[in-house]
Amino acid sequence: MGARKAIILLAAASATALSLTGCFGVETTPEKSAKAAAKAKNAVTAQKGLKIGAVNAKVKVEDAAIVQDPNGVAAVVRLKNTGSTQVTVPIAITVSDAQGKKLYANDTPGLDPSLTSVAVLKAGGEVDWVNNQILVAGKAAKAAAEVGQAKGKGAPSALPEIAIEGVTHGQDEDGFFAQGTLRNESAVSQKRLVVTCVARDGGKVVAAGRAVVEKLDPFATVKKPTKFTVFFIGDPKSAKLDCSAPPTVLS
Structure with missing residues (x-):
């Protein structure tokens, strides 16, 4: 060939x-x-954005406030549960300008669950919920909040206890911050635990922030507390600081 x-x-x-x-x-x-x-x-x-549906009659919105500075905008919602313990409680917020024009709502598909709900509300308890990832094209003036029916199953009789200790606040080149330690007093490891810190001066919210701790093992296992740092929007230096970390894994 x-x-x-x-x-x-x-x-x-x-x-x-x-x-x-x-x-x-x-x-x-x-x-x-x-x-x-x-x-x-x-x-x-x-993907679907947040929809409240029926309003939760057992959870009262005691306050909905806005704080802002050059670093951004945060909404702070103070909730009080008048009923039994509730799990995965949805929270819808709307941020408006001084003329009432809507600038932001947390109904965008794909948001982290902690920006659309609170993990657990104790029976008769109060808690601050913070959304510090608000993007607005204008100056925010006010916030409104609405609470929906709990999505989670019934909570155990005793919730895991998360102790917050040694909280101090300061300032560096990135702005104001709070630091402290967490102790998981339960036998249940926590995942994506949200630590919120809110500063109030005479009852008025002047600063707020939050941090996410990816994993918090039982203190009895690790034998040492876990450090956290919360960066603030607003100025907390002359205010009373209140930090909380509701458990995310209940049993």
């Missing part, structure tokens, strides 16, 4: 192989990219 004929036969065989590959469904790079883009679009479409 001549070299020229051999080359022609080889080229024909290669073309046949490529044709068969296409027939058997092997995707090209553009096809893969298009499919990945469609899948991502469908995933975003499938």
